[in-house]
Amino acid sequence: MTRRFRVVFPVARGFYDRKITMDGVQHTTEPYTRIDHSNPQHARTVLVDWMLGNACSYACSYCPKALHDGTIRWQKTEDVLTLYHQMKSHYAQERNKLVWLQFTGGEPTMHPRIIDLLKEASALGFRVSLISNASRTVRFWHKIRDYLDSVILTYHNEFATLDHFIDVGQLLVEQMNVHINVTMHPERFERTYDEARALRAALPKATITLKPLRVGFESELYDYSDAQLRILGKGVPSSVRSDGITPRSTMQATTATGACDTLRANDFILQDINRWQGYQCNIGLESLRIKGSGEVLRAVCGVGGRIGQLGGEIALPTQAIQCTKPSCACVADILTTKAKPVTAA
Structure with missing residues (x-):
């Protein structure tokens, strides 16, 4: 992996002072002008990040209370199903898109009608994931x-029981793609890293990411040591390449001269190159965000503002939008097509 260190100028302007190669692979130091999906199928997939409520069985110290304190009631089943049918018409039937629902929370499996919601989504031809x-x-x-x-299982060292987590993973991994995020708090780093390696040994067919934590889930990383950052960059590689179906994977980052690198979401974050202010972004065309409150947005970042309310009118997007954020903090938002506008000579 390559780490780039940004100096005074924003990355979008293409200034880097140096790069450090950790794995012997040389990457360009030019600014990227396009970010595309490595798998073209993912470009026609609308990934819907859907927060059903904010009740959770855990209350992790690094997680904002708004994501686990149960202050938002579970969404009404009839409102959820109404939006299902609107997405089926707008994305699948009119634009030949594949709708992929990714339910989150809180803990989405605690929704009292979650089994019914999953059944109906499958019946409509949607793909379905849970975080x-x-x-x-x-x-x-x-x-x-x-x-x-598919599932994304997050291993939270503060609360999770390793043996139970492995039991669930083993049940699922033979039937679907299982990705595991291991949240790496710097104060419990060594123990959590040992547990991540235990997960790798027990679940060789799963993919695993050592997830760097951001303060308040915003853009600032926790205070990791250089040694910890090197481990986060290296990860715990799988000996078996996952061939399961997923809504997202890596991105092809291309410069104006045609140089191209294949990058993971983590690479953009750790290298501090997740900065696309002014770029045209396909949020709303490749993504949708339903908040626990029922507010509907193009993506987790909120660029473009509110486009509707669950149970009310929703204007689903038809065009890309210009990014207004100084950085892109959400993995789902990072893994979306982006392009720097062409300026006249």
């Missing part, structure tokens, strides 16, 4: 696994 802490019983996961296309 979950895997805390529900193995019996519960048996009930829902046939309605899932």
